[in-house]
Amino acid sequence: MHGNRLESHPPGAGLEPLPCTGARLRRLGRRTTVFYEQYLRPLGLRLTQYSVLVHLGSAPQALLELAERLEMDRTTLTRSLRPMIDRGWVVVSRGSDARLRLLSLSPDGLALRERARGQWARAQLALEAVLGREFTAQLNQALEEALARVKPALPEEN
Amino acid sequence: MHGNRLESHPPGAGLEPLPCTGARLRRLGRRTTVFYEQYLRPLGLRLTQYSVLVHLGSAPQALLELAERLEMDRTTLTRSLRPMIDRGWVVVSRGSDARLRLLSLSPDGLALRERARGQWARAQLALEAVLGREFTAQLNQALEEALARVKPALPEEN
DNA sequence: TCGATTTCCGTGCATATGCACCTTATAGCA
DNA sequence: TGCTATAAGGTGCATATGCACGGAAATCGA
Structure with a gap:
């Protein structure tokens, strides 16, 4: 093993x-988060809303499926969607399975998503300028590795 | 510079x-966060409350000072403290400056803090077991470096 | 086919988060 | 010694977060 020198261990x-x-x-x-939100504020978007936006598209998608992709609590997503639906960015529809709430972006939502992506890119590049491009890449790598090792909490044992 | 090959750049x-x-x-x-909270749940503590606990002590401390050390919004801290005060863990007192709310831990709070520290240590060690001890140390190092480069948002220009 | 189980969701409750606005108390200065 | 600027803090509002509970629809087995 590695070292394990006898020192201040109780x-x-x-x-x-x-x-x-x-x-x-x-x-x-x-x-x-504060850093990215500076760039999203002109669009009236919070970071959570942005992450929902970029995980949505024209193709309808069930709420639970979206929640799992976002790794977000189902009920949190329900409530995060409300203002986005009220503002006409997100459309709710029903399919053959009446239990599912199918979500998709309206034309307004699609347009906003594109503008938001541009702002995100500016924020990311600005962050890379602060952290250093090379260091950012290394940090991303380390975070990926950690994400691969720390699995998300699953509802119930699976 | 590094590479910058001409590729898919618009x-x-x-x-x-x-x-x-x-x-x-x-x-x-x-x-x-979920990982740590598994260990704190038996004590009825959320992670935020734990972080407040370990930044408090017997010596009275102003709310704003505590908020800055926690790098937490002043008003968020106000509300996070309420349940901890209600449960008798945190005591509020006044000093010569009547504007300041001075915070300290009650005996119950001090005892809880010690138990919570033990649970935190178990959580941290368990996390290290999942990530690998060496990798965790490297990750910590990278996070420290990033924190040194990304400064906290300051209220107003300072 | 019908009743039990499972699946998909919403809501209530508690906490978390940050901004805008307000009040009160101190400090600084004429 | 007042008057004003500043500092510390609280509250309202909106969103974020997750757990417990409950309802409605689909599925599955007898």
């Missing part, structure tokens, strides 16, 4: 934990 | 942005 306790990874993730997440 | 546009760093940060942040 007797009987195992390894010392590293500094809190979750706190660092959350803190950096907050800062970058 | 004419006139600059570099292509990398895949969305913010989305990866937010997604990994959500998953790890």
Whole structure:
């Protein structure tokens, strides 16, 4: 194994934990969210709404399916959609299965999505300018790797 | 510079942005939050409440000062504190400056903080087991570096 | 075919988040 | 010593988040 030198471990306790990874993730997440939202604000979009927009299209899609792709709680998505429906960006329809709420973008929604993508690209490039292009690529890589190892919480055992 | 081969760049546009760093940060942040909260649930603590707890102590501290250390919105902290005050974990007092709300932990709060720290350590070690100890250390390092480069949003220009 | 089970969703409740606006208290200055 | 600027904080509003509960539609087995 690696080292495990005898140092400040309480007797009987195992390894010392590293500094809190979750706190660092959350803190950096907050800062970058603010960063991206500066660019989305002119469009009247929150970051959550943007992520919903880019996961929608002309083809109707069930709410639960969308929630899983977004890795977002089903009920959170329900409520996040409400203002987007009210503003005419998202259209709800019904198919043969009367249980499913099928979601798609209206023409307005599609147009907004394109403008939002442009703003996102500006934000991402600006972030890369701050972090350094190479470092950003490495960070993305590390985050991908971590995402592959930390699986999303599944409802019920699967 | 590095490469910059002529490829799918739209004419006139600059570099292509990398895949969305913010989305990866937010997604990994959500998953790890769920991860930590599994360990805090037995204590009836949300992760936000835990982070407030560990930034408090016996010594009274002004709300705004605490908010800045937590890098949390002042008003968010006000509301996050309410249930913790109601449950007797946090005590509010007044000093010579009548504008300041001074916060400290009650004996119950101090005891809870210690139990919560133990649960946090178990969560962190479990996360390290999932990610790999070495990789976690590298990830922490990368996050620290990113935090050093992406400064927190300041209220007004400072 | 009909009753039990499963699937898809919505709502109530509690907390989280941040902005705009307001009140109160202190500090600074003429 | 007042008057004004500034600092600390609360509340309203809108959105975000997830759990528990409940309802309605589809599925499946006897």
